[in-house]
Amino acid sequence: MTLATADAEGLPDVRTLLLHDADERGFHFASHATSAKGHQLAARPYAALGFYWPALGRQVRVRGPVVRCTPAESHADLHARSTGALAAALTGAQSAVVESVAALHRAADAAWERAQAEPDAEAPTWTRYVVEPAEAEFFQGDARRRHIRLRYRRTDDGTWTRELLWP
Template identity: 40%
Template sequence: MSIADIRKDYQLQTLSEADVAAEPITQFGKWWDEAVKSDIVEVNAMTLATADKNGIPSARIVLLKEYDAKGFVFFTNYNSKKGEQLLQNPNACLVFFWKELERQVRITGTTEKISMEESIAYFNKRPDGSKIGAWASPQSLAVAGKAWLKETFDYYRERFKHGEIPKPPHWGGYRVKPFTIEFWQGRPSRMHDRIQYTLDAGGNWMIERLAP
């Protein structure tokens, strides 16, 4: 079978303007709960797309760790490529693809660092190995090799073996504050349902259907 012949006709559910919530976080919560109940592997995995000051894009998978009316939170090394790009250009896009439900959610917004207190609170809940990894990895930089990474990890494991492991100053959370959120439900013959929420100047959400 050629790549061009790979296709799936979606038909599990529908999505209409009459069915969705008045604001997108409530709608996301409904879909999130259904995704969690569907036993999707790493249901919180999402693509994060960023761009530098010249508009050159970059994308990778990160994990959602919190969401509420203020936005969607993930954690990373502030000195990583994504951190550098967000410093240059705070606009970002998140995409969830829950293939078991034939659904996508696309979130576009601006990013901001969460508070130091929030980052520390989450960091303290992480396994010790993940905490040490945050210290040991100069994320996105070229390194001498795998042996160097192991030596660095072992160094920090030894350094912190007798006490609490503090949050590194270069590590913490970002919040994506949405101004558009699109809910995509797969439908037969590629006539997919696409409902988009757009935040207007008055802080209200406008709902409209997009062509598939």
């Protein structure tokens, strides 16, 4: 999925990352709280998600507030993943400048060894987030350009309204 955020000045940013879960709370993903996206979400806790299936002509867009999960949820998220994911979480400071590819490789190799030796190692800045959908739009493309767009908006009482939009 793609995640769009904005920094403290309102400048947009977008990146592709893994969807960890989708449930009644929303759409879950994880990253370091000290990464660019972590800083952006701390400054402006709202995001947009994009899902795209070109072969099907389908797209889903979601917007809403982002909340940090508990430290226990973040820990469980990281340790439910592979050794490689733990090693990556233990390597360097995400989004920081690294002096060389060799330095990156040294840090990654050391983190891999640590992840294998300590499968329950802590990555203190690893944070699980949830995008709580306030709005979702579903798009189905049509060869004759009669695309269907359905927008759902959450109301103040927690129910949803549905609107059919012009393409």
